[in-house]
Amino acid sequence: MNTFSIRKFIAWPVLALVLAGAALAADIQSTPVQNAQIDDFAVGKKAIDAKNWTQAVSSFSKVVTQNPKNADAYNYLGYANRWLGKYDEAFAAYDKALALDPRHKGALEYSGIAYLKTNQKPRAEAQLARLQAICATCEETRDLAKAVAAAK
Structure with a gap:
């Protein structure tokens, strides 16, 4: 040759x-490293840490407007809306996160909690089953399993 x-x-x-x-x-x-480079994402995370849910919704709404494929931002948008008691908006955001990433552990856990808060335990159990199939020993799975077990 x-x-x-x-x-x-x-x-x-x-x-x-x-x-x-x-x-x-x-x-x-999106990865956490990429998200950290998005100013509104960082502001939203700080707002969540400070339990400033209105600011978090505002920040993550900006992120998803600029990047509609950011499942993490939709997840946090749902989380903040859930804390504000805006369950319809929360479920819409979680659904979008899961449409983008069906294995998004955070969105599965948080939507499961929202289902429990709206007296929809069977739907929370369905989210738990999905989480268990993805990662039986993950923190998200353990947390949702505890919440489901504690629910009526």
Whole structure:
């Protein structure tokens, strides 16, 4: 084999791997590192930490307007709305988060809690079952399981 043939032999598999990686990366949801770079996301997280639910709703609403594929922002939008007692808005946000990422553990847990708060225990149990299928020992699963067990 001459040098040119060896280069072609090595170059094609490397190029295929690079292209495959680019295709996979395009489908990955937002990560915490990326979210931390979004100013409104950071403001929303601080508002949640301070239990300033109205500010959190405002901030995460801006995030999802700018990036409608951010499942994490929809999850937190639902969480803040739930604390405000705005369950219709909370469920809509959780549903959007789960449409974007059906395995979003936070949205499954928080929507399960919202179902319990609105006397919909069977729906909370369904969310718990989904969580258990994803990760039986995760914190989100344990927390929702405790809440379901404590519910009437």
